[in-house]
Amino acid sequence: MTVKNKKILILVFLTGCVLLGYWLWLSLRPVEVVAVHDNGNHSYVLVRNFPLTDKGKINWWLKNKDILEEKYDIPKPSSSGYFTVIFWDFGDGYKEEGKYDRLCFDDMKTKVNCIEKDAVFSVDESRNMGVMFTVYDGDNYRLDHNGDIIKVASD
Template sequence: MDSFSLTVCVSVGYWIWLCLRPVKIVAVNQENNYSDVLVRSFPPTDKGKIDWWLKNKDILKEKYDIPKSSSSGYFTVVFWDFGDGYKEEGKYDRLCFDDMNTKVNCIEKDAVFSVDKSRNMDITFTVYDDDNYRLGQNGDIIKIESD
């Protein structure tokens, strides 16, 4: 096998591993109808992220009571890459969780996915690479075209 073929095989194998590794939920923080979920090994593709949500939304509700809707039915769930773990606030613009009784209660702001329910768009998915999707009435995933 030549080096190019070996490189291609290793790259494909690594991509498959990235897509198939299980998502680890490190912590869930809740404030009103906003939920912050700290994760490791979140799916790398738009489809993988949306499919993971659709497959696991009932488990998230049972285990973590998210999403938690406002009285009008709206909610936001943001999935954050846990990265190198908790840090002190130190650096500008870290996301900190005041309910933790420690100085090491912040993460880098690296959102990987969010799910919102709003009046105008029903359920929308944001994947943070400039693409947004919505859940159609018949369960189809529809890409929202930018203006």
């Protein structure tokens, strides 16, 4: 093996190590729940460092749903048992409404009460469908009666 090939191999190896380290750092950061806003049976959870993978998001919900209920009193099912919890990336924080298509929260009495619409995950429950998981920019899943996660075929 020539010196040039060894240098290329070392560079590729080091680049791979850096990328792997960065991915691990991203996936191991703790999720930060910044705020929770309510709108009847819909709850909006503003988060930072949400898991990157579909499986990571679902597992985070399953592990933390009781904590969310205790600490934030969510989800709040309707009389029929239906609820929706949507997780939004908090990004750069609250902003004024100004820009088109921001999500604003009426429960905040300030002009700086909106976020960019960057949903990352949602959980819905209804009598007909049971618990459904939607991963934005990903797939949809259902929690079956045995506790297994089933990928829902897309149309």
